[in-house]
Amino acid sequence: xxxYIEENKQRFLxxxxxxxxxPSISADSQYKDDVNKTxxxxxxxxxxxxxxxxxxxxxxxxxxxxxxxIIDTSLPTVLVYGHYDVQPPDPLELWDSPxxxxxxxxxxxxxxxxxxxxxxxxxxxxxxxxxxAFETMLKNDVLPCNVKFMIEGEEEVGSDNLGIxxxxxxxxxKADIILISDTSTYSMEVPSITTGLRGLSYMEVExxxxxxxxxxxxxxxxxxxxxxxLCTMIDSLKDDNNYITIPGFYDDVEEVSAxxxxxxxxxxxxxxxxxxxxxxxxxxxxxGFSTLERTSxxxxxxxxxxxxxxxxxxxxxxxxxxxxxxxxxxxxPNQSSEKIxxxxxxxxxxIAPKSVRVKVTPHxxxxxxxxxxxxxxxxxxxxxxxxxxxxxxxxxxxGGSIPIVALFEEELGLKxxxxxxxLDSDSIHSPNEHYGIVNYFKGIETIAEFYQQYVALVx
Amino acid sequence: xxxYIEENKQRFLxxxxxxxxxPSISADSQYKDDVNKTxxxxxxxxxxxxxxxxxxxxxxxxxxxxxxxIIDTSLPTVLVYGHYDVQPPDPLELWDSPxxxxxxxxxxxxxxxxxxxxxxxxxxxxxxxxxxAFETMLKNDVLPCNVKFMIEGEEEVGSDNLGIxxxxxxxxxKADIILISDTSTYSMEVPSITTGLRGLSYMEVExxxxxxxxxxxxxxxxxxxxxxxLCTMIDSLKDDNNYITIPGFYDDVEEVSAxxxxxxxxxxxxxxxxxxxxxxxxxxxxxGFSTLERTSxxxxxxxxxxxxxxxxxxxxxxxxxxxxxxxxxxxxPNQSSEKIxxxxxxxxxxIAPKSVRVKVTPHxxxxxxxxxxxxxxxxxxxxxxxxxxxxxxxxxxxGGSIPIVALFEEELGLKxxxxxxxLDSDSIHSPNEHYGIVNYFKGIETIAEFYQQYVALVx
Numbered sequence: 001x002x003x004y005i006e007e008n009k010q011r012f013l014x015x016x017x018x019x020x021x022x023p024s025i026s027a028d029s030q031y032k033d034d035v036n037k038t039x040x041x042x043x044x045x046x047x048x049x050x051x052x053x054x055x056x057x058x059x060x061x062x063x064x065x066x067x068x069x070i071i072d073t074s075l076p077t078v079l080v081y082g083h084y085d086v087q088p089p090d091p092l093e094l095w096d097s098p099x100x101x102x103x104x105x106x107x108x109x110x111x112x113x114x115x116x117x118x119x120x121x122x123x124x125x126x127x128x129x130x131x132x133a134f135e136t137m138l139k140n141d142v143l144p145c146n147v148k149f150m151i152e153g154e155e156e157v158g159s160d161n162l163g164i165x166x167x168x169x170x171x172x173x174k175a176d177i178i179l180i181s182d183t184s185t186y187s188m189e190v191p192s193i194t195t196g197l198r199g200l201s202y203m204e205v206e207x208x209x210x211x212x213x214x215x216x217x218x219x220x221x222x223x224x225x226x227x228x229x230l231c232t233m234i235d236s237l238k239d240d241n242n243y244i245t246i247p248g249f250y251d252d253v254e255e256v257s258a259x260x261x262x263x264x265x266x267x268x269x270x271x272x273x274x275x276x277x278x279x280x281x282x283x284x285x286x287x288g289f290s291t292l293e294r295t296s297x298x299x300x301x302x303x304x305x306x307x308x309x310x311x312x313x314x315x316x317x318x319x320x321x322x323x324x325x326x327x328x329x330x331x332x333p334n335q336s337s338e339k340i341x342x343x344x345x346x347x348x349x350x351i352a353p354k355s356v357r358v359k360v361t362p363h364x365x366x367x368x369x370x371x372x373x374x375x376x377x378x379x380x381x382x383x384x385x386x387x388x389x390x391x392x393x394x395x396x397x398x399g400g401s402i403p404i405v406a407l408f409e410e411e412l413g414l415k416x417x418x419x420x421x422x423l424d425s426d427s428i429h430s431p432n433e434h435y436g437i438v439n440y441f442k443g444i445e446t447i448a449e450f451y452q453q454y455v456a457l458v459x
Numbered sequence: 460x461x462x463y464i465e466e467n468k469q470r471f472l473x474x475x476x477x478x479x480x481x482p483s484i485s486a487d488s489q490y491k492d493d494v495n496k497t498x499x500x501x502x503x504x505x506x507x508x509x510x511x512x513x514x515x516x517x518x519x520x521x522x523x524x525x526x527x528x529i530i531d532t533s534l535p536t537v538l539v540y541g542h543y544d545v546q547p548p549d550p551l552e553l554w555d556s557p558x559x560x561x562x563x564x565x566x567x568x569x570x571x572x573x574x575x576x577x578x579x580x581x582x583x584x585x586x587x588x589x590x591x592a593f594e595t596m597l598k599n600d601v602l603p604c605n606v607k608f609m610i611e612g613e614e615e616v617g618s619d620n621l622g623i624x625x626x627x628x629x630x631x632x633k634a635d636i637i638l639i640s641d642t643s644t645y646s647m648e649v650p651s652i653t654t655g656l657r658g659l660s661y662m663e664v665e666x667x668x669x670x671x672x673x674x675x676x677x678x679x680x681x682x683x684x685x686x687x688x689l690c691t692m693i694d695s696l697k698d699d700n701n702y703i704t705i706p707g708f709y710d711d712v713e714e715v716s717a718x719x720x721x722x723x724x725x726x727x728x729x730x731x732x733x734x735x736x737x738x739x740x741x742x743x744x745x746x747g748f749s750t751l752e753r754t755s756x757x758x759x760x761x762x763x764x765x766x767x768x769x770x771x772x773x774x775x776x777x778x779x780x781x782x783x784x785x786x787x788x789x790x791x792p793n794q795s796s797e798k799i800x801x802x803x804x805x806x807x808x809x810i811a812p813k814s815v816r817v818k819v820t821p822h823x824x825x826x827x828x829x830x831x832x833x834x835x836x837x838x839x840x841x842x843x844x845x846x847x848x849x850x851x852x853x854x855x856x857x858g859g860s861i862p863i864v865a866l867f868e869e870e871l872g873l874k875x876x877x878x879x880x881x882l883d884s885d886s887i888h889s890p891n892e893h894y895g896i897v898n899y900f901k902g903i904e905t906i907a908e909f910y911q912q913y914v915a916l917v918x
Binding site for chain 2: 090278
């Protein structure tokens with residue numbers, strides 16, 4: 001297989017670059033046509049790779065691309081999930097090259113080059129590895145089991161319609177295990193496999209003071225300023241120890257065992273390098289936990305966006321009518337997204353002073369998830385890494401969310417293996433997102449190897 | 460004169476509407492040509508009215524339109540100041556009709572109609588009354604003294620170049636009194652004359668956390684969120700009694716006498732109507748002062764704008780690198796704009812946690828000012844109101860700022876009479892700014908009458 005990948009290296013790369021050129025921004029309706037175009041692109045590439053029954057499955061939102069290769073119903077089936085939509089690229093001015101015009105540049109961490117483009121890692125690059133790994137196995141007659149592909153276009157906006165699709169197609173999606181590459185590995189030297197994911201509650205709040213924008217000279221000091229009030233309310237959501245103050249927020253939080261915390265502490269981590277990479281003088285987070293713990297086993301609250309009043313050039317002495325913020329919470333095992341969203345909404349309304357009115361709108365949410373290290377899937381993934389990377393990967397809890405992992409377990413009763421090859425430094429969701437060339441090709445190899453190991457373990 | 464105004468009513472109105480159609484937004488550089496076009500328009504109209512030596516005086520920014528009518532050097536000279544630039548009209552979506560397509564509509568307060576357009580009141584409408592009052596006096600041979608006009612185009616962005624112009628043209632601007640219509644009168648039934656204005660310090664702040672936007676799942680909880688930090692810092696600028704916490708902020712504040720506060724308390728004011736007009740359930744402000752006091756004799760701090768992170772449609776799980784805010788403070792007599800700006804900058808930097816970096820940029824400022832009620836100018840204005848409105852006006856402290864009033868006193872040693880005819884409900888600096896037709900024509904009459912009264916008192 002290694003030889004085949006080597007021979008087709010350039011084509012494998014060019015196909016990914018073509019995929020990255022389509023701006024499939026699911027959060028912004030003006031890119032509707034491009035998102036649909038991307039679905040067609042994925043459909044065609046699955047066909048070209050030799051996948052059967054490839055179809056575009058319409059949903060209330062963006063379509064799901066489905067395809068399968070059933071070689072023997074007595075063999076196990078791997079269900080591959082990925083997404084073809086991407087995050088909005090803004091702020092555009094911070095990109096060194098256009099977000100949808102992929103370029104390959106060498107970096108300190110990627111001396112052999114990395115692909116710079118929105119979606120390069122999350123998740124077009126990682127999703128496409130599976131298409132190429134499948135092609136490689138098929139063309140070399142080493143596909144050891146059945147495969148099903150389910151590639152969606154709404155992951156970055158909450159996968160609302162995927163849930164409906166899964167619930168309505170349990171038979172079609174029948175499988176033995178789910179395989180996803182949408183996470184990161186610790187480093188090129190220290191590979192890791194994600195065993196835990198945080199859940200998410202995402203809220204939008206609107207604070208209204210006066211019914212119209214006012215002159216801050218005429219009214220300033222006499223009425224509540226909704227921006228100031230919003231700031232006060234946001235500030236109050238955390239105390240001086242950075243504990244979240246929403247009543248009941250921590251009630252269901254899984255307390256991680258001292259043993260697992262000891263394991264985590266072994267992960268090579270340098271706070272100095274961490275601060276240097278981010279150009280900050282100090283970290284900040286919940287008292288009593290390390291940075292790695294704060295970003296993986298502990299729930300968090302972040303303001304993702306805020307706006308109100310005059311934000312243009314120069315000075316406008318306005319006392320605005322409204323102020324807005326997008327606030328999201330990362331959840332850990334046992335916390336429920338729905339419950340936390342409700343707790344937030346009730347609390348945020350409760351702390352609003354009489355001088356303003358508050359509206360709270362929940363966006364998408366997702367449940368946390370855990371993959372046991374003693375599961376067949378995890379063990380097969382670990383062996384695949386050992387063979388291709390020459391190292392035993394570390395089990396790693398990740399801070400991000402893939403809400404559908406919990407959904408799959410609930411609806412299909414299937415465990416997921418998170419075979420991720422990105423790096424935390426790949427700037428996903430940020431300007432200059434990139435994905436290492438080596439990661440891409442090593443990922444294709446590791447995925448193909450996973451199939452061999454998995455089927456061997458199951459037999 | 461009344462007859463002449465009546466005969467030319469339609470023309471006086473049409474000329475103002477033409478002036479309002481030019482979007483002279485000084486804060487937004489993309490309107491540069493329109494702002495300059497407006498200066499030419501004003502120049503032409505001054506000439507048409509019979510003003511001599513009308514010229515466009517270039518500055519480092521937008522030009523100042525100057526003109527004069529010297530009928531007898533032994534007679535007193537009135538220097539008229541106004542501005543032809545306007546505030547940005549946004550948020551555009553809240554305008555019922557386009558900001559620069561003036562329309563006349565009846566309102567509860569203006570049963571005879573009001574002109575809806577950006578600048579209708581502030582200050583094109585009020586400035587243009589002086590051009591028409593001058594024309595009226597000249598055409599009817601009742602101009603009793605010399606007049607000088609100085610109309611600038613940078614009032615809404617701080618009048619930086621006006622200060623230089625005034626300092627360099629003291630001889631040219633020699634006069635006995637300055638007349639400005641850029642303030643409001645209490646109501647149609649209860650006319651008032653502004654005797655006090657608040658000063659202004661306007662700051663822009665930038666809070667930087669990580670050097671790039673981050674994925675809130677991967678980094679959330681581990682590093683400072685600059686939006687959250689900015690909110691905490693803004694919240695801390697006021698305590699629970701809405702006192703401003705900046706050390707030394709109140710040191711120079713003029714304590715208004717119990718007698719003046721008693722006078723103010725006589726101004727008819729209904730908190731119920733005030734709340735109803737703004738559609739708020741409660742007022743909010745500094746403990747120990749009434750709403751009228753909070754908005755006139757007390758200094759204030761308002762957030763005029765805030766932005767950071769993702770503010771588009773949908774949900775983006777970003778932990779942003781930067782957050783920004785525009786924060787302004789209204790100052791009262793004896794406070795210095797420069798000193799307060801420095802106090803703010805030092806304090807804001809001092810309260811920043813180690814996990815972020817803060818940049819503070821002062822925008823324009825202005826000093827507070829007071830016009831004594833026993834001055835000749837005030838007495839002449841009072842008599843003019845009595846004659847035209849049939850009522851003695853109330854002296855009124857206003858919350859807004861006209862920085863150049865303090866500048867004129869300092870540079871030219873001249874007192875200013877603030878003969879304003881707008882209403883606080885005119886929505887200046889807000890969507891749907893408007894100016895009453897009756898206010899416009901009564902204003903022209905009152906201004907012409909002021910000249911007669913003033914010269915009579917001086918003789």
